[in-house]
Amino acid sequence: MTRGEAVPSASATETVRAAREHARAQAGAVAEAMPTVPASRFAHPPAHVDPRQLTWAETIAGGGYASKVLARGTTLRLTDRDGDACAHLLLYNADQPWERLNPADTVKVPWQAYLGSGHPLLSDQGRVLATIISDTAGGAHDALFGGSTRSGNEARYGDGAAYGPTPAARELLRTAGAKHDLGPRDLSPSIALFKRVRIEADGSLSYLGSETTSTVVELRVELPLIVLIANAPHRLDPRENYTCTPLEVLAWRSHPTGPKDPLWSATPELERAFLNTADYVHARGLDG
Amino acid sequence: MGDPSPAPHPTGTLPEGRVLRDEQVPARAPWSARLDAGQLMSIVDLGGNQAVDFLAYCLPDTTERYSASETMAAQGNIFLSTGSVLRSCEGRAMMTVIADECGRHDTIGGACSKESNTLRYGHHTKHQHACVENFLTEGSRWGLGKRDLVSNVNWYMNVPVEADGTLGIVDGISRPGLTVTLRADCDVLVLVSNCPQINNPRNGFDPTPIRMVISAP
Numbered sequence: 001m002t003r004g005e006a007v008p009s010a011s012a013t014e015t016v017r018a019a020r021e022h023a024r025a026q027a028g029a030v031a032e033a034m035p036t037v038p039a040s041r042f043a044h045p046p047a048h049v050d051p052r053q054l055t056w057a058e059t060i061a062g063g064g065y066a067s068k069v070l071a072r073g074t075t076l077r078l079t080d081r082d083g084d085a086c087a088h089l090l091l092y093n094a095d096q097p098w099e100r101l102n103p104a105d106t107v108k109v110p111w112q113a114y115l116g117s118g119h120p121l122l123s124d125q126g127r128v129l130a131t132i133i134s135d136t137a138g139g140a141h142d143a144l145f146g147g148s149t150r151s152g153n154e155a156r157y158g159d160g161a162a163y164g165p166t167p168a169a170r171e172l173l174r175t176a177g178a179k180h181d182l183g184p185r186d187l188s189p190s191i192a193l194f195k196r197v198r199i200e201a202d203g204s205l206s207y208l209g210s211e212t213t214s215t216v217v218e219l220r221v222e223l224p225l226i227v228l229i230a231n232a233p234h235r236l237d238p239r240e241n242y243t244c245t246p247l248e249v250l251a252w253r254s255h256p257t258g259p260k261d262p263l264w265s266a267t268p269e270l271e272r273a274f275l276n277t278a279d280y281v282h283a284r285g286l287d288g
Numbered sequence: 289m290g291d292p293s294p295a296p297h298p299t300g301t302l303p304e305g306r307v308l309r310d311e312q313v314p315a316r317a318p319w320s321a322r323l324d325a326g327q328l329m330s331i332v333d334l335g336g337n338q339a340v341d342f343l344a345y346c347l348p349d350t351t352e353r354y355s356a357s358e359t360m361a362a363q364g365n366i367f368l369s370t371g372s373v374l375r376s377c378e379g380r381a382m383m384t385v386i387a388d389e390c391g392r393h394d395t396i397g398g399a400c401s402k403e404s405n406t407l408r409y410g411h412h413t414k415h416q417h418a419c420v421e422n423f424l425t426e427g428s429r430w431g432l433g434k435r436d437l438v439s440n441v442n443w444y445m446n447v448p449v450e451a452d453g454t455l456g457i458v459d460g461i462s463r464p465g466l467t468v469t470l471r472a473d474c475d476v477l478v479l480v481s482n483c484p485q486i487n488n489p490r491n492g493f494d495p496t497p498i499r500m501v502i503s504a505p
Binding site: 199201202236 | 351352355356357358360361364365366367377378379380392396397398399401403404405406407408410411420434435436437438439440449451452453454455456457
């Protein structure tokens with residue numbers, strides 16, 4: 001953290017007014033992990049994005065989390081800048097959070113275990129919460145095995161608490177969810193982006209991790225969403241040390257998938273999922 | 289090539305012990321039970337290739353529940369069979385498979401629902417019965433609801449994953465009488481849906497009854 005110039009000495013906080021000056025002296029400080037507010041001030045938006053359309057710009061340190069409520073039609077871009085971020089995601093319909101990401105349907109309905117460009121992230125209500133619309137990670141993700149637990153991290157690293165040095169993904173998601181009044185029953189199975197796990201013919205798991213740096217995944221938000229993101233090592237990461245680099249999050253207003261988009265009718269399952277989503281949006285009055 | 293394994297007993301192969309409950313679950317029906325730590329639960333596939341959707345919750349705090357993710361990650365394999373430990377979302381051992389005549393079972397495919405059936409097969413299947421209906425109605429008897437449903441086990445269901453990630457429910461490898469027996473490692477509540485799906489081979493397109501037995505060793 002780069003502190004402001006005029007940080008008073010500790011003795012300068014003896015009075016309320018002095019303490020106020022001390023606190024206000026932090027203005028303008030910059031941390032590696034922080035949000036940019038307003039997001040339109042983010043320094044490096046994509047060339048094709050009008051900065052005024054930015055709605056979320058935040059860097060999440062390894063062992064950190066963030067959450068946001070995003071409108072339908074948002075593009076959510078996650079960047080693994082240094083090659084060792086792992087984005088554990090939970091998604092909820094913001095109108096009715098009991099409708100949430102269902103990893104089983106997300107792999108079963110598209111007949112595909114591995115996430116990649118064009119893959120829908122499905123809810124338990126037969127609707128698309130978000131769609132992966134681009135993926136420079138080449139499918140290096142995991143929908144099934146990624147979430148670490150407090151007890152698991154205690155055994156692996158000596159600690160797994162959210163406040164400790166090596167927080168578990170589930171503990172971070174628990175805290176992120178609690179900010180939206182979501183409790184333990186709402187902590188559904190999460191998916192993990194930026195780490196590849198392969199399933200062998202005998203069913204065994206091969207952890208391959210990530211292959212490159214500066215990988216970018218873009219999700220198109222298809223329903224109003226509560227998005228919870230924890231950045232923590234994958235459950236199967238074999239490295240002895242808790243290894244996790246910053247995750248960059250950027251979101252901007254864009255458009256949901258429509259009938260003219262090739263993705264809409266890419267497969268019969270996907271088309272029916274988009275039809276169900278549009279049906280909900282229309283009945284709910286979200287299409288204006 | 290002939291089948292090298294001996295024919296299973298048509299009504300199942302049960303462990304030694306005092307039988308506490310022995311019930312036939314009709315085709316398409318839900319079922320549930322409470323097991324004390326140490327008690328055994330046997331599932332008998334009476335008709336062959338009958339998928340048995342299954343969820344487990346710790347007692348008394350049911351917010352700690354089965355985790356497919358933790359179970360598969362901890363054993364390093366997607367298939368469940370003898371020796372597999374069903375783990376909770378906090379990593380705790382909930383139940384252990386102590387005998388399995390079938391060979392492997394699924395825990396990535398999830399439960400069928402009316403809603404997902406519309407995606408998989410078309411909107412004409414919206415009003416067909418589904419496992420989520422069973423989980424919701426049976427769970428409600430124990431105070432559980434929609435938010436308590438998570439990725440489940442599918443006993444006797446065959447879901448291979450190909451090298452490129454293509455996966456799907458294919459013809460089963462079970463036969464009439466094959467039995468799976470689990471030991472409860474803590475006090476648990478189990479929910480079962482005797483799968484009513486008729487649009488894929490998980491029940492041989494013909495749902496059949498199963499036998500559920502709880503015993504004390």
